[in-house]
Amino acid sequence: MTKGVSIQVIKRLPRYYRFLTELEANGTDRISSNKLAAVMSSTASQVRQDLNCFGGFGQQGYGYSVHNLRAEIGKILGLDRIHSTILIGAGNLGKAIATHLNFEQLGFKLNAIFEKDPKLVGKMLRGITVLPDNDIERYVKDNYVETAILALPKDAVENITQRLYALGIRSYWNFSHYDIAKKYDDVVVENVHLSDSLMTLCYRINELDKSINEEE
Amino acid sequence: MTKGVSIQVIKRLPRYYRFLTELEANGTDRISSNKLAAVMSSTASQVRQDLNCFGGFGQQGYGYSVHNLRAEIGKILGLDRIHSTILIGAGNLGKAIATHLNFEQLGFKLNAIFEKDPKLVGKMLRGITVLPDNDIERYVKDNYVETAILALPKDAVENITQRLYALGIRSYWNFSHYDIAKKYDDVVVENVHLSDSLMTLCYRINELDKSINEEE
DNA sequence: TAGATTGTTAATCGATTAACAATC
DNA sequence: TAGATTGTTAATCGATTAACAATC
Secondary structure (H helix, E strand, C coil): CCCCCCHHHHHHHHHHHHHHHHHHHCCCCEECHHHHHHHHCCCHHHHHHHHCCCCCCCECCCEEEHHHHHHHHHHHHCCCCCEEEEEECCCHHHHHHHHHCCHHHHCEEEEEEEECCCCCCCCEECCEEEEEHHHHHHHHHHCCCCEEEECCCHHHHHHHHHHHHHCCCCEEEECCCCCHHHHCCCCEEEECCHHHHHHHHHHHHHHHHHHHHHHC | CCCCCCHHHHHHHHHHHHHHHHHHHCCCCEECHHHHHHHHCCCHHHHHHHHCCCCCCCECCCEEEHHHHHHHHHHHHCCCCCEEEEEECCCHHHHHHHHHCCHHHHCEEEEEEEECCCCCCCCEECCEEEEEHHHHHHHHHHCCCCEEEECCCHHHHHHHHHHHHHCCCCEEEECCCCCHHHHCCCCEEEECCHHHHHHHHHHHHHHHHHHHHHHC
């Protein structure tokens, strides 16, 4: 029954969700695949193909109800569930993650934060007291934890992941360059590689410069 | 002469670069497409196809020189150039970006930081004094600036981008949900949508749970 | 020379786009 | 009913994988 929707489609779902949220906030009641494609810089064909991976949410001759479609995509993404989450690392990056994201609207709840550096332990972030990383085992045994956010340097992540895996945690939001999925095969890992993104920008700037120089 | 290498290939280049950097640090001198594919969780065919978009860097019967290949990919990405960069927004996210990334190794140099909130103006980040955002125009006119990093809320970004675009800035590393590329068509934008990444993780956790339940 | 491994062409696979009958 | 727009099938396009001759 696992339908096997392609990763390309799945990666577009948050985009649909974002734009539909905006449209609803703007008071738009209904939208055609054509109009939605224009907003998303996509094509009407792709919009209809994508949505029909999950069901027929539209109505012939009418289009899609913005409110309903947004709710359906929210359900598909699973944003109506709440995944108990811990954050490992309360440095600059961990702090930004903790304070910047609306976890509750994204299907998660941040319940605890752990940090090795004693100088940061005890501080408050988003109403949560930062705990020493030695407390991880005790905490995870006492509290149900589904997901871990990893905001620490690569060399620290290898060891931490081993501990978290041993405790049964199988989903990771990973900001480091340690390759979790290569080590463990029954986990879900979403990587955020900021430096890869910046290098891609670098390449594209150079391409832009080249095309400008060719024009001259 | 613009070759038009596909975006999929370009997005893999930073990965090659990262793994080759590791291999070189480990003292590996040469590597075959087969071995490199194993390290990268890719295929030998894909490795050779990808690299041959840019040139024949290997040697039949031998493989690739790790050192040379890393250097070549660095050049392709343009990491040997230095793009003058400013950061707009010195909140938690801006602070993490400023302190977390090795800009110099990624083809960029962070030269100035601007912030609206007077409480943050004057603070030091990465040896740079945070300036008031009213100084942007003066600064960009006096100093050559190529790239802007946008680490502020969506509603502030629209206005800031207008100002930066008017000043001639054409490349953006954008952490907000404001769609720059839809508004301006001669810009290069690399978006980092953290909440999209988290929603994708949410979807995949649910899929994992489903497949586990099916087994029972 | 023989073995290994590339560069490159051909085959396959999957994703996107186009078309249109179904239907609101 | 006529017009609009979906859901879905078919056609196209591009990316990945396989194969192999070239060659170090």
